[in-house]
Amino acid sequence: MRYAADLHLHSRHSQAVSPEMTLENIALQARRKGIDVIGTGDCLQLDWLSDLRRHFVPAEPGWFALSPETDDQITASLPPSLRLPLRFVLSTEVSCVPPGRGRFEGIHLLLYFPSFETLLRLRERLAPFGDLREGRPELRLDARRLLGMVLDFGQDCLIAPAHVMNPYFSALGSQLGHRRLEEIFGDLSPHLLAVEMGLTSTPIMCRRVSSLDPFTLFACSDAHSLENLGRECTLLDTEAGYIPLFAALTRGAPDEILGAFKTPVVHARYYLNYCSRCQASFEDLHCPHCRRPLPVGSRDWLERIAARAMPAQPPPAFQMSPPLLALLKALGWKAKEAEVLRRRLLDRLGHERHILTEAGPDRIAEVSGPRLAAAIAARRRSNFPYSESLADEDPPAQLAFTLS
Ligand SMILES: [Zn+2]
Ligand SMILES: [Zn+2]
Numbered sequence: 496m497r498y499a500a501d502l503h504l505h506s507r508h509s510q511a512v513s514p515e516m517t518l519e520n521i522a523l524q525a526r527r528k529g530i531d532v533i534g535t536g537d538c539l540q541l542d543w544l545s546d547l548r549r550h551f552v553p554a555e556p557g558w559f560a561l562s563p564e565t566d567d568q569i570t571a572s573l574p575p576s577l578r579l580p581l582r583f584v585l586s587t588e589v590s591c592v593p594p595g596r597g598r599f600e601g602i603h604l605l606l607y608f609p610s611f612e613t614l615l616r617l618r619e620r621l622a623p624f625g626d627l628r629e630g631r632p633e634l635r636l637d638a639r640r641l642l643g644m645v646l647d648f649g650q651d652c653l654i655a656p657a658h659v660m661n662p663y664f665s666a667l668g669s670q671l672g673h674r675r676l677e678e679i680f681g682d683l684s685p686h687l688l689a690v691e692m693g694l695t696s697t698p699i700m701c702r703r704v705s706s707l708d709p710f711t712l713f714a715c716s717d718a719h720s721l722e723n724l725g726r727e728c729t730l731l732d733t734e735a736g737y738i739p740l741f742a743a744l745t746r747g748a749p750d751e752i753l754g755a756f757k758t759p760v761v762h763a764r765y766y767l768n769y770c771s772r773c774q775a776s777f778e779d780l781h782c783p784h785c786r787r788p789l790p791v792g793s794r795d796w797l798e799r800i801a802a803r804a805m806p807a808q809p810p811p812a813f814q815m816s817p818p819l820l821a822l823l824k825a826l827g828w829k830a831k832e833a834e835v836l837r838r839r840l841l842d843r844l845g846h847e848r849h850i851l852t853e854a855g856p857d858r859i860a861e862v863s864g865p866r867l868a869a870a871i872a873a874r875r876r877s878n879f880p881y882s883e884s885l886a887d888e889d890p891p892a893q894l895a896f897t898l899s
Pocket of ligand 2: 504505588717
């Protein structure tokens with residue numbers, strides 16, 4: 496089965512997340528975006544957990560579907576071409592803050608669970624270490640110890656570092672300053688599931704860092720809002736179910752991990768050096784306006800931690816595109832017109848990822864006119880060949896925008 500998986504997002508129970516991130520809305524939006532398998536996010540949070548238990552029915556082993564009553568209501572509002580099966584995986588992100596350290600010294604990790612029973616049992620073990628009322632809880636545990644606990648627990652629970660090169664809260668982020676995964680996870684490193692790239696790094700960037708060599712790279716949206724859902728995802732070809740999905744992620748074989756769909760890294764806030772006061776990213780390590788020293792973004796930090804100037808082996812396939820709505824606005828459509836046109840494109844052509852990566856330019860032009868079709872075609876051409884210059888590519892002026 497070929498499918499697109501987005502295995503990291505947040506519910507309305509996490510900090511700074513849109514109240515629209517309800518189960519129903521997520522299920523609706525996943526179809527619009529072209530996601531087939533989605534992480535629930537926040538599954539340690541009890542209100543969210545009870546929502547999940549109320550609305551889920553078991554599907555393939557370790558995967559869940561919405562109950563037919565709930566799902567029929569949701570899909571009724573979609574055009575027939577978007578009424579596709581959708582599966583969920585129990586997932587959460589946690590922030591591991593070593594005892595005695597401040598919350599900004601936390602490292603974000605992704606956890607996956609094959610069943611509600613295992614989730615509840617591991618939840619009990621984690622409860623003494625943090626306040627699990629928060630969707631993305633802080634655990635007073637260093638990351639190696641959490642990995643050890645998950646491994647001791649067994650039961651097919653899995654753990655992976657999130658947005659690996661983001662300057663903040665990340666295993667190889669500039670703010671904590673680690674240069675190798677082993678500095679954090681020590682001898683347990685080989686037991687990590689895989690490595691989430693995050694918006695701030697591409698496969699080419701990650702494959703320059705030798706401590707990431709053993710791991711499959713995967714892409715997820717880390718969505719805090721419906722619009723961002725599916726902006727990054729991983730394309731797989733496996734049997735259906737939790738074990739085949741994660742076994743494939745562990746192995747990273749190219750016939751199972753078909754590639755990644757990503758947002759162009761240049762649009763990520765923390766790719767360059769971001770000034771939170773002036774709310775803009777800069778080439779320099781000091782803000783040209785307020786002169787403050789800036790946190791080192793992933794582009795510059797990579798040059799300090801990379802073992803090599805180019806990947807030792809070809810990186811996995813990936814395609815990059817901004818989300819459709821962002822693309823339309825960047826091309827000059829006003830917000831309302833852009834939304835109307837997007838709906839029309841989805842109705843006529845299918846889901847958003849299909850439009851951005853596969854649909855024939857003629858078909859797109861028939862619905863939207865030639866300007867969008869040309870922009871999408873140009874974006875697709877720039878994805879090939881996968882060259883080093885890709886990561887450094889300057890966005891065309893009219894496409895300059897930043898995604899949080
Ligand atoms: Zn995170
Ligand atoms: Zn997150």
